[in-house]
Amino acid sequence: MSVFSSSAARPWLLSGPALALFASLLVTPIVMTVLLSFREFSFYGGISDTLGLSNYIEILGDGYFYEIFLRTFLIALGTTVLCVLLGVPEAYFIHRMGPLWRSMMLLVVLGPLLISVVVRTLGWAILLGNKGVINDLLTRMELIERPLKMMYTSGGIVLALTHVMIPFMILAVWASLQRQDPDSERAAESLGAGPVTVFLRVVLPQCVPGILSGSLIVFSLSASAFATPAILGGRRVKVVSTTVYDEFLNTLNWPLGAAIAVLLLVSIMTIMVAWTRLVERRHGEALQ
């Protein structure tokens, strides 16, 4: 019997190329980063071969890093909340549109994904700067005397990240709306529910799985986003990913940068797993 006809080996053979790709391009760099994070570093000697926890001790003992992690997660949380608040109604409106408008609006939603994040963020920089379009307009209308500070603030980063991330939320919610039985809205109506009640009691609860998966995507992408916080936050509003970048390319302390990156990975994964667990426990049977 040849190897190819053996039924036990076939799944492995078929998924082999994909597994190899994953192993070489995803697992290897992560493992190397984790190993690097345990190396020691000195300014004069560079990276030594001795292994130790010194990098982690340094990070966990320094309030500076706590502040950066806290800021990163607050930015991610704020972005997620904004995406839910804006994306869920938007998905519902698109869902209720006629076929022509629906495809046009989906194109509007997805269109920005075709443009580089860097370009889009530079666009925000033009809008938000002290001499940017918004401040310029408000000053000319004599609504403000001094420019509003929007660049290099967490708020500005949340705003731009929401713009970048919202398509993911809309797509996730839209997918769950597509799965709904359109007659369930009519059924609720026939039982005496007004439009608001129909949305809150029937449509929204059925969107919960979509909102949750959208939130996971938006949160994890926002927490690890680099380009947007780098351009709009600069050196003044540092987040974890820009800190890692600085450690690697400015300070040249690779092991410390690796340790920060590992901590970011671990904390995002912990939050995601905890979130999924919580949701499954609360909605387990209804979401099957």
Next chain:
Amino acid sequence: MSFLDLRSLTKRFGDISAVEDFSLSVAKGEFVSLLGPSGCGKTTTLQMIAGFINPTSGSMILNGKNLAAIPARARGLGIVFQTYALFPHMTVAENVGFGLEMRKVPKAERKRRVAEALDLVHLSHLTDRHPQAMSGGQRQRVALGRALVIQPELLLLDEPLSNLDAKLRDEMRLELRRIHKEAGVTTLLVTHDQDEAMALSDRVAVMRQGRLEQVDTPFEAYEGPRSTFISGFLGKTNTLRGDLLETTESGSRFRREGLILDGPVAHHIPGPVEVCLRPERIDLVEADEALVSGIVSERIFLGNQWLFRVDTPLGELMICRRNRGRREAEPGETVHLSWKPEHLRILPVEVQG
């Protein structure tokens, strides 16, 4: 005075007429089926009554109230959808209680009425289940309970049994009858399944291309179809086109393919007509008693009955015989056919629209 009165109900989508001049009166407590092939406008009619689409013209009066003036959510009708449209995130009890909650029924009474409704549909043991964890038949019962708990003046059923497999469908058919009897609610059923319509309804309203063709009790509609379409839609039929030669006090004479047949008393003008003959009315007889003979071209065994196709000088005839556990004619065999003149039904020639 009828309980539900639909007058000249019409719905046009642009130039296309979905329902045209539909008038129907339903008595309180009556079970009426809207029967027709897909696209005949039966579902559109139901949705106009439910309030999901607005009629182009015509009136709908339910118990003295003008339905058109009331929004869907205030009409108080019980609706069972083809897909059941249960709320997947709610338990059975929450699903059934939703309508009462919307009516602000106090909690204690709500609980009592939900229990009553679930008892009626035999689901008291599954109160806390979610719909996903239930079978099609059980979901159907939840949908019925949810529609009935609000004590609707009118119950609308939109193809409620079409998503069930055959065995369950028969079972649920009996259940629907029982529930209708117990609840006593005026019911309108939309279906394309003639067996379902005939088994369940007090009266059947057959629709075709947006128009109502005939409203009668199932027996009258089956025995006295007003068109070859109805004859063919309600059960099986042989349709023969020919010429009506003469009608007298005692009967009529009809010619097809050179053969002259006796028919029942008819009030048609002699000329081209169509004649319907039910397959189960044709008897197999000895050669000397036969009206016509032919060769069996096909034989289908259906368990309780046999279905034959016989090539005769009149054309191909379909014959249905009860299975008596005996040998039946095989394909290729010659059989001799006979029927009583009153079993022919003479109908005007269908104008193809």
